[in-house]
Structures are given as structure tokens and as C-alpha cells.
Amino acid sequence: MSSLLDATDRLERIPIADGEVYYSHKLELGCDDNEALDRLIADVPWRQESILVWGKMYLQPRLVAWYGDSGSDYTYSGITLTPLPWTDLLLEIKRTIETVTGASFNSVLLNYYRDNRDSMGFHSDDEPELGLRPVIASLSLGEERTLILKHKLNKLAKPVRLKLASNSLLLMKGETQRYWTHGIAKESRQCGPRINLTFRRIVSPGP
Ligand SMILES: O=C(O)CCC(=O)C(=O)O
Numbered sequence: 001m002s003s004l005l006d007a008t009d010r011l012e013r014i015p016i017a018d019g020e021v022y023y024s025h026k027l028e029l030g031c032d033d034n035e036a037l038d039r040l041i042a043d044v045p046w047r048q049e050s051i052l053v054w055g056k057m058y059l060q061p062r063l064v065a066w067y068g069d070s071g072s073d074y075t076y077s078g079i080t081l082t083p084l085p086w087t088d089l090l091l092e093i094k095r096t097i098e099t100v101t102g103a104s105f106n107s108v109l110l111n112y113y114r115d116n117r118d119s120m121g122f123h124s125d126d127e128p129e130l131g132l133r134p135v136i137a138s139l140s141l142g143e144e145r146t147l148i149l150k151h152k153l154n155k156l157a158k159p160v161r162l163k164l165a166s167n168s169l170l171l172m173k174g175e176t177q178r179y180w181t182h183g184i185a186k187e188s189r190q191c192g193p194r195i196n197l198t199f200r201r202i203v204s205p206g207p
């Protein structure tokens with residue numbers, strides 16, 4: 001029977017209208033999450049990108065890196081990222097995420113939140129190259145941070161706050177990017193480092 005189950009049946013569904021969001025508190029990564037965090041902090045060629053917001057350039061309040069199959073360029077907020085080739089560690093993590101989600105991915109955006117002052121503004125992962133109804137699988141390693149989801153149209157829908165633990169997986173699919181924005185707020189408490197890996201599928205060349 002289990003082969004007839006959708007892979008997402010093994011994940012907790014977060015009850016939101018107009019979208020499909022799933023959470024798994026602890027993934028079996030096949031490697032220690034602290035070790036994976038340390039290796040990524042040390043080995044990834046992290047960059048702090050400048051982005052265009054309302055016609056003005058700002059430094060992003062976090063570091064990023066983009067990996068993927070060649071040709072999976074990704075354009076957002078006025079910057080185009082050309083993928084670095086997959087490393088063994090990232091391919092191993094990708095395989096685990098693909099098994100758990102039943103989806104396949106050709107690229108991953110890594111976000112490195114160095115401390116409580118690093119953050120990500122509200123946005124949707126709705127760039128044209130991700131196609132309609134993108135499937136975004138997001139693995140967290142390190143410090144627990146809160147992801148907030150806000151409905152774009154229904155002002156009566158309460159924002160949804162999700163604490164993303166180390167080694168947890170958040171899966172967004174269906175109409176989530178169309179109807180919701182999400183972001184990671186700064187914290188007033190001290191925070192250790194956190195790395196987030198958002199696996200994506202580029203389905204068409206960017207603009
Ligand atoms: O850090 C997170 O959990 C969110 C990352 C994210 O939304 C993104 O990379 O688009």
C-alpha cells in the first residue's frame with residue numbers, strides 16, 4: 001500500500017487556505033546536522049549580494065550561494081545567479097529531500113544567517129523560471145528561526161508563524177507562492193548561525 005501514498009503523506013500538513021505547506025521536524029539526513037552546518041559555513045564561497053528594491057540598491061542582510069545543473073540561472077530582485085557545480089554533500093542532501101518530497105530539483109539557493117541581525121524580507125518564490133505552482137523544499141540547519149507567512153489578499157487571514165528547527169524540512173507547493181508571501185524576521189535575542197537550503201526546479205530560462 002505504501003507505494004500508493006503520496007510522499008507528502010509522511011509530512012505534517014500546515015492548515016492554510018489557498019496553499020499547500022508541509023513540515024517535517026526531523027529529517028534523516030544521513031549525516032550529522034551540526035557537521036553539515038560547519039562544513040557548509042567553511043566550504044561554500046558565500047557572497048553578500050546587492051539587490052534592487054524600489055529602484056534603490058541594498059546589500060542583502062545575509063550571505064547566499066547558488067548551486068545547480070548548468071543552465072539553471074536564477075534571476076530575482078535585479079540579480080542573476082549562475083550556478084556553481086553540485087558538491088557531493090549537496091547532492092547527498094538533494095537525494096534525501098527528493099525521496100522525502102517525491103519531487104525532483106535541479107538547483108538550490110543557500111542562505112546563511114550569521115546571527116540575529118540577518119533576515120529575509122517578505123517575498124514569494126514566483127519568478128517566471130520556476131513555472132506555475134513551484135515546489136520549494138527548504139531544509140534548515142543550525143539556529144531555530146521563525147518563518148512568517150502572510151496572505152497577499154485576505155487581510156482577515158492571520159499570519160502563520162513557523163519555527164524552523166535544525167534538520168527540519170518545510171515544503172511549499174500548489175498555490176502557496178501565488179497567494180502568500182514569506183520571510184524570516186530579525187531577532188532581538190542572540191542567535192547562532194543558521195543555513196537554509198531551498199531546493200527548486202528551474203523549468204525555463206529567465207527573462
Ligand atoms: O531561510 C528561510 O527559511 C527562507 C528562505 C527563502 O524563503 C528563500 O530562499 O526564498
Ligand SMILES: [Mn+2]
Binds near residue numbers: 123124125182
Ligand atoms: Mn522564499
